[in-house]
Every structure is written in C-alpha cells, then in structure tokens.
Amino acid sequence: MIISATMSFLVHVIAKQLNADISMGIDMQIKDNHYTGFIEGIPTFREGKVERLNQWKEANNIKDTYVYFYTDSSNDLPLCYQADHVITVNADPKLVQISDEQAWGQQHWNLNK
Structure with a gap:
C-alpha cells in the first residue's frame, strides 16, 4: 500500500509500477472533465493519512495489522x-x-x- 500527499492520479500510476495493490493520494474534484482545484474527501496529508488508512481497514474488515x-x-x-x-x-x-x-x-x- 502506498499513501502519499501527492495527487492520486500520480500515486496510482507509481503504485502500479511498484506492484502495490492499494494506493491513496489527494483526490482532486473534476467538473466538466477539468480539475476544479478543490479537494474531494479527506486529503492524505498529516492526520488525513491516518484517517484514510483507518477507513480502508474498516471497509475491508482488517483488524490485526x-x-x-x-x-x-x-x-x-x-x-x-x-x-x-x-x-x-x-x-x-x-x-x-x-x-x-x-x-x-x-x-x-x-x-x-
């Protein structure tokens, strides 16, 4: 798993090259096929990395890691x-x-x- 404070579209490409199964980055809002400059959801920065990891663990029913x-x-x-x-x-x-x-x-x- 890769969790980065970089934009998610870049993180996903890098993760694929590294054979990482899961990747998270900062998700940018897209409107009319253009980036708006606004962030969607919880950004993977500082405490946001912890929040996103915990959300993923909960969604995947992962308790012991x-x-x-x-x-x-x-x-x-x-x-x-x-x-x-x-x-x-x-x-x-x-x-x-x-x-x-x-x-x-x-x-x-x-x-x-």
Whole structure:
C-alpha cells in the first residue's frame, strides 16, 4: 500500500509500477472533465493519512495489522506514531531528531553511482 500527499492520479500510476495493490493520494474534484482545484474527501496529508488508512481497514474488515511505514517527512508524524515499525529515508531535520528519540530505523539513499 502506498499513501502519499501527492495527487492520486500520480500515486496510482507509481503504485502500479511498484506492484502495490492499494494506493491513496489527494483526490482532486473534476467538473466538466477539468480539475476544479478543490479537494474531494479527506486529503492524505498529516492526520488525513491516518484517517484514510483507518477507513480502508474498516471497509475491508482488517483488524490485526502490523504496519511498516517508510517516510522522509515530519509531516508524516501522525502516521509514524500509529505504525508498528517506522523507517525514515533521507529524513528532514525534524524527523531525524524525532527518529533518534524514538529509535526508529534511518536510511540514507543516494542515487549517484
């Protein structure tokens, strides 16, 4: 599953490439085949990620889960605190500090060869 604060039409394409079964992003309102600039539903940002995950779990009758969560942003702290296992990747400074305090895993990826 991928939950991102990116527009859902992009998240779905990326999720498909990564073979993720479920993907959630920010759903933009469409009117007359054009994006209006307004968000539909709960945006998958900060606490919204937790809400959307919990809605999905409830809708799919999923009770017992073990959540691994990868993130780079302190904006994701609400979901970090709900996850069972957090791994930060190239985290922002605030997230690095909290990750140190919480003893979360930290990874540093470099795309240079």
